[in-house]
Amino acid sequence: MVLHETEAMPPSGVKPVATLWIRDRRTLLELALDPEVGFGEAYSAGRIELDGDLVQALDVVYQAMLDAHIDFNWYQRLKSKWMGWIQANTLNGSRHNIHRHYDLGNDFYKLWLDRELAYTCAYFPSPSATLEEAQLAKMDYICRKLRLQPGETVVEAGCGWGALALHMARHYGVGVKAFNISREQIRYATQRAAESGLSGQVEFIEDDYRNIRGKFDVFVSVGMLEHVGAANYAEFGNVIHRAVGDSGRGLLHFIGRTQKGDFSRWIRKRIFPGAYAPTLREVMDVLEPQNYSVLDIENLRLHYGKTLEHWLCRFEKAHDQVVAGYDSWFERAWRLYLAGSIAGFRTGYLQLFQITFAGCKCAPVSWTRAPLYAQETAAHELL
Amino acid sequence: MVLHETEAMPPSGVKPVATLWIRDRRTLLELALDPEVGFGEAYSAGRIELDGDLVQALDVVYQAMLDAHIDFNWYQRLKSKWMGWIQANTLNGSRHNIHRHYDLGNDFYKLWLDRELAYTCAYFPSPSATLEEAQLAKMDYICRKLRLQPGETVVEAGCGWGALALHMARHYGVGVKAFNISREQIRYATQRAAESGLSGQVEFIEDDYRNIRGKFDVFVSVGMLEHVGAANYAEFGNVIHRAVGDSGRGLLHFIGRTQKGDFSRWIRKRIFPGAYAPTLREVMDVLEPQNYSVLDIENLRLHYGKTLEHWLCRFEKAHDQVVAGYDSWFERAWRLYLAGSIAGFRTGYLQLFQITFAGCKCAPVSWTRAPLYAQETAAHELL
Numbered sequence: 001m002v003l004h005e006t007e008a009m010p011p012s013g014v015k016p017v018a019t020l021w022i023r024d025r026r027t028l029l030e031l032a033l034d035p036e037v038g039f040g041e042a043y044s045a046g047r048i049e050l051d052g053d054l055v056q057a058l059d060v061v062y063q064a065m066l067d068a069h070i071d072f073n074w075y076q077r078l079k080s081k082w083m084g085w086i087q088a089n090t091l092n093g094s095r096h097n098i099h100r101h102y103d104l105g106n107d108f109y110k111l112w113l114d115r116e117l118a119y120t121c122a123y124f125p126s127p128s129a130t131l132e133e134a135q136l137a138k139m140d141y142i143c144r145k146l147r148l149q150p151g152e153t154v155v156e157a158g159c160g161w162g163a164l165a166l167h168m169a170r171h172y173g174v175g176v177k178a179f180n181i182s183r184e185q186i187r188y189a190t191q192r193a194a195e196s197g198l199s200g201q202v203e204f205i206e207d208d209y210r211n212i213r214g215k216f217d218v219f220v221s222v223g224m225l226e227h228v229g230a231a232n233y234a235e236f237g238n239v240i241h242r243a244v245g246d247s248g249r250g251l252l253h254f255i256g257r258t259q260k261g262d263f264s265r266w267i268r269k270r271i272f273p274g275a276y277a278p279t280l281r282e283v284m285d286v287l288e289p290q291n292y293s294v295l296d297i298e299n300l301r302l303h304y305g306k307t308l309e310h311w312l313c314r315f316e317k318a319h320d321q322v323v324a325g326y327d328s329w330f331e332r333a334w335r336l337y338l339a340g341s342i343a344g345f346r347t348g349y350l351q352l353f354q355i356t357f358a359g360c361k362c363a364p365v366s367w368t369r370a371p372l373y374a375q376e377t378a379a380h381e382l383l
Numbered sequence: 384m385v386l387h388e389t390e391a392m393p394p395s396g397v398k399p400v401a402t403l404w405i406r407d408r409r410t411l412l413e414l415a416l417d418p419e420v421g422f423g424e425a426y427s428a429g430r431i432e433l434d435g436d437l438v439q440a441l442d443v444v445y446q447a448m449l450d451a452h453i454d455f456n457w458y459q460r461l462k463s464k465w466m467g468w469i470q471a472n473t474l475n476g477s478r479h480n481i482h483r484h485y486d487l488g489n490d491f492y493k494l495w496l497d498r499e500l501a502y503t504c505a506y507f508p509s510p511s512a513t514l515e516e517a518q519l520a521k522m523d524y525i526c527r528k529l530r531l532q533p534g535e536t537v538v539e540a541g542c543g544w545g546a547l548a549l550h551m552a553r554h555y556g557v558g559v560k561a562f563n564i565s566r567e568q569i570r571y572a573t574q575r576a577a578e579s580g581l582s583g584q585v586e587f588i589e590d591d592y593r594n595i596r597g598k599f600d601v602f603v604s605v606g607m608l609e610h611v612g613a614a615n616y617a618e619f620g621n622v623i624h625r626a627v628g629d630s631g632r633g634l635l636h637f638i639g640r641t642q643k644g645d646f647s648r649w650i651r652k653r654i655f656p657g658a659y660a661p662t663l664r665e666v667m668d669v670l671e672p673q674n675y676s677v678l679d680i681e682n683l684r685l686h687y688g689k690t691l692e693h694w695l696c697r698f699e700k701a702h703d704q705v706v707a708g709y710d711s712w713f714e715r716a717w718r719l720y721l722a723g724s725i726a727g728f729r730t731g732y733l734q735l736f737q738i739t740f741a742g743c744k745c746a747p748v749s750w751t752r753a754p755l756y757a758q759e760t761a762a763h764e765l766l
Contacts, residue, residue: 066674069674124750127750258675258743259672260671279671280663280671284663284664288663291449293641293734294641297679299679302747347743348676360730367507367509367510368506368508368509369681373751373752373757
């Protein structure tokens with residue numbers, strides 16, 4: 001099977017992007033019945049091999065999906081609904097879903113994330129910035145968007161390994177309470193706070209965002225909304241409002257879509273159980289019932305594409321260690337997930353939104369957005 | 384009747400914001416039955432007089448409406464629905480609605496708008512910029528957000544007196560087709576294009592946005608979506624997609640709300656028939672069915688507050704000419720509309736959104752937003 005950019009049969013002169021080798025008839029049947037899950041399963045198991053660049057091949061697939069407006073058929077929709085039901089993000093369900101991804105072992109993530117272990121889209125002031133620079137720039141960009149002032153209090157819903165919470169405390173003098181239900185991440189973050197002498201200023205709490213209590217000036221959530229699920233958006237809005245009220249402000253950073261649709265079933269089966277990427281229309285179910293005013297929405301999908309390119313490059317360099325620590329199946333599944341995500345963001349199948357919002361009694365935060373960019377170099381690199 | 388910031392009866396030491404003089408019992412009854420329309424009608428007719436600052440008094444009213452989450456009662460909802468029906472933005476309805484507002488006479492608008500007759504929210508790089516500077520800055524800001532390139536083609540839906548179309552052609556070298564159903568505005572704009580030697584580059588067409596035909600690179604609409612009506616958003620999206628397709632990009636600039644609700648009935652009755660300000664959730668009905676990707680949303684409500692302050696100040700200076708050209712009722716109704724709009728934007732009852740979007744085959748427009756601000760002064764004034 002040959003994948004290239006225009007037609008099913010390569011006309012002379014068109015160079016195929018990649019060649020797929022399908023090892024057996026069973027795989028062919030699985031691909032025909034359920035292409036998405038079938039491909040993921042067969043690739044992970046090594047029953048499909050690919051000659052050529054995996055990301056480029058997936059770019060072509062995603063582009064074709066966008067062009068043809070391919071939607072799930074009834075069988076796939078039924079399976080998708082069933083999967084949504086068994087992976088529902090109830091209090092217990094979320095704990096299970098998060099545990100399956102984020103508690104795989106901190107040493108695994110250290111192999112391919114940046115020094116700060118920021119596992120969300122970075123912000124590249126220029127495309128040539130390093131991953132380390134871009135993750136720091138992202139954290140600082142968020143702090144600037146929120147215009148954090150010393151002495152303010154921040155609540156963070158889903159804090160990963162704690163990098164943003166520690167950055168806000170260290171560089172902006174705010175107090176932070178950060179919630180996360182990944183035991184491994186909370187353990188690591190708490191240790192980092194202690195080592196940095198920031199334990200008095202940053203508290204990491206192993207608990208669900210729904211259990212956030214207390215009053216704060218600012219709400220921030222980076223890369224957690226994907227795990228909330230559309231059914232819980234109204235409740236998520238209530239949690240935000242209970243925390244920061246009408247005088248507060250906040251930022252949501254999340255993977256989104258241009259059109260409503262379930263997350264890849266294979267990704268939910270093997271990588272991110274319970275994940276869902278909303279459209280902006282859907283995400284307004286969080287903010288509009290609370291009368292929150294959207295101040296700013298930025299789409300950073302190209303930055304996530306680049307972030308993932310860095311991750312995949314480091315992941316591939318760590319091939320032997322990943323196989324040794326887990327197995328070949330795991331290494332191939334994660335490689336497919338990272339490569340597919342690059343293609344998703346590069347083609348626009350996936351989007352990355354940052355929404356800054358404020359309550360109706362929040363004092364205006366900034367007159368224009370210009371101060372956000374005062375620190376960036378004047379020699380801007382454009383695409 | 385005394386309006387102040389906290390309670391119905393002024394406690395000692397609280398300075399009232401303004402004092403209302405209600406001239407007769409009929410007015411009191413009308414206010415009780417239907418406060419919003421009753422106030423507008425009575426103020427316009429001089430049956431209500433106000434001692435104190437009108438804008439500050441309306442600030443208090445809007446703030447109270449926000450605080451109390453005041454919604455229409457069944458009688459008001461019924462009247463609002465009825466008004467929506469008789470003012471529906473059909474092809475004929477829109478022509479009638481637009482004629483009533485924008486064809487009042489170009490000389491009237493020249494009394495209080497800027498030199499360019501830009502009748503939409505300006506962009507103040509700093510709050511101390513003049514109105515003329517801020518309207519030019521707004522036009523240029525939109526061109527930068529769209530990253531217009533010489534030789535590209537732009538279609539504009541609702542072009543007012545043509546200022547933006549001419550600015551785009553003159554400073555960015557693009558060809559523009561601009562649609563508007565206001566006869567007075569089109570006549571004026573066409574004359575300006577001829578005087579500026581831009582007739583070959585800019586074509587002003589007296590027609591409805593629904594009749595836009597042809598293919599373009601860029602779609603832009605500034606201050607027109609308010610006249611489209613939520614019932615026509617899907618069709619508006621079709622018009623955009625027919626014009627710029629999947630490879631195009633565009634910008635929508637419009638008055639919005641944080642929560643769904645009808646526009647003031649008095650404003651629709653006397654000032655803007657058929658007007659509707661959507662929430663972001665609603666406006667996604669334009670973009671999501673077309674698979675358009677939102678690149679950027681900016682909320683400029685404080686800039687609209689300031690724009691309106693300039694307009695009201697000029698309008699009040701032109702008091703005698705307005706009364707001479709129309710009558711005292713008209714002058715008072717328009718003063719109330721401008722003052723009420725200031726209060727609406729200042730309190731956050733109204734929002735002003737600029738949405739930049741692109742089709743799924745549009746080449747990425749910019750790596751970061753920093754270049755948008757490279758031209759602005761480094762000494763940013765903050766609130």
